[in-house]
Amino acid sequence: MSPPRFRPGQPVRVKAWFPPGHCRTPFYTRGKRGRILDLVDVEPDPEERAYGRPGLPAVPVWRVVFDQHELWPDYRGPAQDRVVVGIFEPWLEPVEEAG
Amino acid sequence: MRRHHDMGGLPAGPVERTEHEHAPWEKKVDAILRLLVAEKVMTLDELRRGIEELGPGAYDELSYFERWIRSIANILLEKGVITVHELATAIEAARARRAAAEACPKTVPAP
Amino acid sequence: MSHDPDHDHQGLDHEDHDHPPGQRHPFQPDLEDGPYTWHMALTDAIEQLLLAKGILRPEQIRRTLEDIDSKSPALGARLVARAWVDPAFKARLLADVNAAAAELGIDAGPIPIRAVECRPGEHHVVVCTLCSCYPRLLLGAAPDWYKARAYRSRVVREPRAVLAEFGLELGPEVAVVVHDSTAELRFMVLPERPAGTEGWDEERLAALVTRDCLIGVARPTVPSA
Structure with missing residues (x-):
């Protein structure tokens, strides 16, 4: 297992991947920017386990905070409304701090 | 591609606040799944994948635990834990047991 | 043909048919009297x-x-009530729900559960948009609506509208934080202790905490005197 790549507060983007098959990355987060909240755990990869394989090495899972306005451009609530989603590390890439 | 189960953000109507007490057969499905996971016969990820692969029609038409037992059956078949032949025979036997129980006549009047 | 609910087995032999070895009638007439699907x-x-x-x-x-x-929302309510009266316990609950539950003799199961704390200006609500993840090894079965399309689809996109349908109207001064359970981590909401409960004991406090409070679609309220 490689060491976790991210740190709390770090801006990240969910990869805009659209593979067939089982995964645990909600469609509505794909390609969206968020911030790392914390490391949940290191877990066997569900994309492998779903097909009867062990899913090892285990994969870090991060809680990522998304602003509602990032997820839904037409969101009508206050700017501080947000969604927290557990995302498996291979789906995340670092992005530059917002200017 | 978006799979049918991945429904966060899709348009939908009001939340109908339905509830029901789980029937004994539903609890049995739950118990079987928990034990198969604990005994490492299958994983929750396989259960989920099996539910997703029932397809949109079945996902919407079947009840929650109907989806579960269908997925469990398919995963157990896939893994060779059970065979189609065994399952067919066992379903027939289960129906026969139920029919025999239902045929049990009323032998005393209610008090 | 349905099984007659008045059918009484006490002290009677069923000579006319066989039950499977070691089993009584394998179903409950009151709950499974419908068709055998x-x-x-x-x-x-x-x-x-x-x-x-x-x-x-x-x-x-x-x-x-x-x-x-044996699992029910009452177990979650006990944890909340203890956290309200004991700040040190609350800190331990927020760090590790499963361990804090064990302190009270409650087995919360092997899947980690995280408590998310409502504060003034911040409300938390839980969903699983991908399936039906729920801390059921602590709280028992999730309600049907939690597992159904409308709640799963809408609460991540229009949480305020969904909460309003549950009777919880939140003003713009309160941030709404939605937790989507996608990994091997479950969530329970630690609600704010309502005003007017000063001096209440844990049992009385726990009675205010419903299942819906633990999901975050309701807040504990004190019944008006």
């Missing part, structure tokens, strides 16, 4: 095959059914 037969068939193959044992199934029946 194909999926019920499939369930019984899989159970029988797993028993016959020695993969599962009958006592395991019995014990698991008892465990399922």
Whole structure:
């Protein structure tokens, strides 16, 4: 297992991947920017386990905070409304701090 | 591609606040799944994948635990834990047991 | 043909038919008097095959059914009430729900549960948009609506509208934080202790905490005197 790549507060983007098959990355987060909240755990990869394989090495899972306005451009609530989603590390890439 | 189960953000109507007490057969499905996971016969990820692969029609038409037992059956078949032949025979036997129980006549009047 | 609910087995032999070895009538007339569906037969068939193959044992199934029946939102309510009266316990609950539950003799199961704390200006609500993840090893079964399309689809996109449908109107001064359970981590909401409960004991406090409060679609309220 490689060491976790991210740190709390770090801006990240969910990869805009659209593979067939089982995964645990909600469609509505794909390609969206968020911030790392914390490391949940290191877990066997569900994309492998779903097909009867062990899913090892285990994969870090991060809680990522998304602003509602990032997820839904037409969101009508206050700017501080947000969604927290557990995302498996291979789906995340670092992005530059917002200017 | 978006799979049918991945429904966060899709348009939908009001939340109908339905509830029901789980029937004994539903609890049995739950118990079987928990034990198969604990005994490492299958994983929750396989259960989920099996539910997703029932397809949109079945996902919407079947009840929650109907989806579960269908997925469990398919995963157990896939893994060779059970065979189609065994399952067919066992379903027939289960129906026969139920029919025999239902045929049990009323032998005393209610008090 | 339905099974007559008045049918009384006490002290009677069923000479006219056989029950499977070691079993009484395998269903409860009051709850399963409806038709025996194909999926019920499939369930019984899989159970029988797993028993016959020695993969599962009958006592395991019995014990698991008892465990399922032993879990309820009341256990979560006890944790919340203790956290309200004991700040040190609250800190431990926020760090590790499963360990804090064990302190009270409650088995919250092997899947980690995280408590998310409502504060003035911040409300938390839980969903699983991908399936139906829920801290059921602590709180028991999730309600049907939690597992259904409308809640799963809408609460991540228009949480305020969904909460309003549950009777919880939140002003713009309160941030709404939605937790989507996608990994091996479950969430329970630690609600704010309502005003007017000063001096209440834990039992009385726990009675205010409903299942919906633990999901975050309701807040504990003090019944008006």
